[in-house]
Amino acid sequence: MNKALRKAVIAGNWKMNKTPAEAKELLDAIKPLVKDADCDVVACVPFVDLSVALEATAGSNVKVGAENCHWEPSGAYTGEISAPMLAAMQVPYVIIGHSERRTYFGETDVTVNKRVKAALANGLTVILCVGEYLEQREQGVTGEVVALQTKIDLQGVSAEELKRVIIAYEPVWAIGTGKTATAAQANEVCALIRATIADLYSKADADALTIQYGGSMNAKNAEELLDQPDVDGGLIGGASLKPEDFAAIVKAASR
Numbered sequence: 001m002n003k004a005l006r007k008a009v010i011a012g013n014w015k016m017n018k019t020p021a022e023a024k025e026l027l028d029a030i031k032p033l034v035k036d037a038d039c040d041v042v043a044c045v046p047f048v049d050l051s052v053a054l055e056a057t058a059g060s061n062v063k064v065g066a067e068n069c070h071w072e073p074s075g076a077y078t079g080e081i082s083a084p085m086l087a088a089m090q091v092p093y094v095i096i097g098h099s100e101r102r103t104y105f106g107e108t109d110v111t112v113n114k115r116v117k118a119a120l121a122n123g124l125t126v127i128l129c130v131g132e133y134l135e136q137r138e139q140g141v142t143g144e145v146v147a148l149q150t151k152i153d154l155q156g157v158s159a160e161e162l163k164r165v166i167i168a169y170e171p172v173w174a175i176g177t178g179k180t181a182t183a184a185q186a187n188e189v190c191a192l193i194r195a196t197i198a199d200l201y202s203k204a205d206a207d208a209l210t211i212q213y214g215g216s217m218n219a220k221n222a223e224e225l226l227d228q229p230d231v232d233g234g235l236i237g238g239a240s241l242k243p244e245d246f247a248a249i250v251k252a253a254s255r
């Protein structure tokens with residue numbers, strides 16, 4: 001983490017967990033534990049929890065995010081939520097392109113790019129997820145895969161808009177498996193993403209970009225991962241549902 005150049009951001013991705021009542025309870029437990037954080041703290045929650053989450057975190061340093069949004073502002077897209085809907089609720093963050101969306105719901109870099117652009121056009125800050133499958137790592141194409149995702153997912157995004165983009169490097173084989181990338185592996189790919197951004201934009205833009213690692217980050221391994229120069233935060237799944245564990249990761253990012 002290089003705090004002189006960029007912001008550390010720890011974001012929880014709650015995935016398909018917690019009813020509104022449970023969301024309030026979890027946020028009420030998290031808030032006092034992270035109130036002195038010297039990093040940005042975000043909780044990305046299911047759509048039905050957004051209202052309650054915004055209310056529960058009002059006046060605190062915990063910011064709220066959604067887990068996806070559609071690229072059209074409105075229309076016949078049963079089951080989808082648009083970026084203007086999130087903006088109207090004053091939701092500041094949205095995750096786009098999570099590997100679970102890509103794997104289980106057929107999202108491609110083309111649809112991810114459309115969603116990224118819609119979110120940015122509506123004033124949201126995007127947490128854009130990229131990462132390779134295990135077989136791609138074994139084939140030695142991690143760098144190519146992640147660079148390609150980065151390039152396509154950000155097509156048409158201006159340098160000005162890039163200031164509202166966070167990239168989360170999440171190796172798919174590390175998500176929910178307990179298999180964390182080593183600190184060196186995480187840093188290598190985060191650095192490669194930064195180099196890709198430097199090529200696409202500029203070195204200054206790349207230096208200012210927050211790049212998170214995600215995939216079985218927990219209270220024990222957070223410090224070592226966050227000590228890496230190109231790892232600027234974490235996107236946390238399972239551990240974000242446990243207040244003490246999430247707070248320990250926030251503490252590691254606050255050093």
Ligand code: 13P
Binds near residue numbers: 178216237
């Ligand atoms: P886990 O932390 O549960 O491995 O999930 C990571 C993730 O997918 C965050 O988006």
